[in-house]
Amino acid sequence: MKKATDPRHLSRELALQTLFSKDFNGTKDGVIDFEVSDLSEIDEIEDYNKDLYNDIVNGVPQKKEEIDQVITQFAPQWPISQMKLVDLQILRIAIYEGFLAKITPPKVAIDEAIEIAKEFGGDTSSKFVNGVLGAIYEINKQEDDKSDK
Numbered sequence: 001m002k003k004a005t006d007p008r009h010l011s012r013e014l015a016l017q018t019l020f021s022k023d024f025n026g027t028k029d030g031v032i033d034f035e036v037s038d039l040s041e042i043d044e045i046e047d048y049n050k051d052l053y054n055d056i057v058n059g060v061p062q063k064k065e066e067i068d069q070v071i072t073q074f075a076p077q078w079p080i081s082q083m084k085l086v087d088l089q090i091l092r093i094a095i096y097e098g099f100l101a102k103i104t105p106p107k108v109a110i111d112e113a114i115e116i117a118k119e120f121g122g123d124t125s126s127k128f129v130n131g132v133l134g135a136i137y138e139i140n141k142q143e144d145d146k147s148d149k
Contacts, residue, residue, distance in 0.1 A: 005047075007047050007048050007049040008048075008049045008052055008104075008112075009112060009115070010047070010048040010049075011048045011049040011050070011052040011053040011056070012052070012056065012093060012097075012112055012116060013116060013119070013120075014048055014053055015052075015053050015056035015057050015060075015093060016086070016089055016090060016093060016116060016120060018053075018057050019056075019057065019060055019061075019089045019092070019093070020085060020086060020089050022061075023085060023089065052103065055097075055101065055103055056093055056096065056097060056103075059096050059100075059101055060092050060093060060096045063096055063100055063101075064092065066100065067091075067092045067095045067096055067100065068080055068092075070095055070099070070136065071083075071088070071091055071092070071095070071132065074132050074135045074136050074139075075128075075131075075132045078128075084121065084122060084125065086117075086120050086121050086122075086125065087117065087121055087122075087125050087128055087129060090113050090116055090117050090120070090121065090125070090129055091113070091129060091132055091133065093109075093113065093116075094109045094110060094112065094113035094129070094133055095109075095133070095136065097109045097112075098110065098133075099136060099140060106137050106140065107137070109133075110130070110133045110134065110137060113129050113130075113133055114126045114129055114130050114133075117129040117130075
């Protein structure tokens with residue numbers, strides 16, 4: 001089991017906070033844009049994986065449209081505009097990291113997303129995140145099995 005002090009886990013937490021603040025703040029005037037150094041100081045994080053953080057923070061916005069199409073496909077009852085922003089960002093990070101960029105094995109990305117949803121989301125966030133990512137995983141697994149034959 002991973003530790004809460006695992007540098008990769010902490011990188012995901014910081015990436016979530018960075019992406020959340022950028023989407024939450026949008027283009028509002030007078031809004032402070034947080035730097036990772038500010039967030040790590042606030043969160044009392046001394047050591048995090050800078051490469052993973054940068055991969056996520058730069059990759060998710062670049063693939064946002066593609067990621068959102070996947071979310072729409074696997075959570076059709078929840079329009080993106082009605083999702084909690086924190087849940088949406090957690091899904092985006094996990095889909096990017098585990099399925100699109102393949103930085104991390106999908107099961108690890110899912111497990112991390114569930115843990116982060118428990119920390120940052122609401123009462124049902126971890127179940128929602130697990131359900132969406134589990135469905136994506138099963139479809140990808142079936143497609144991989146077909147291509148192996």
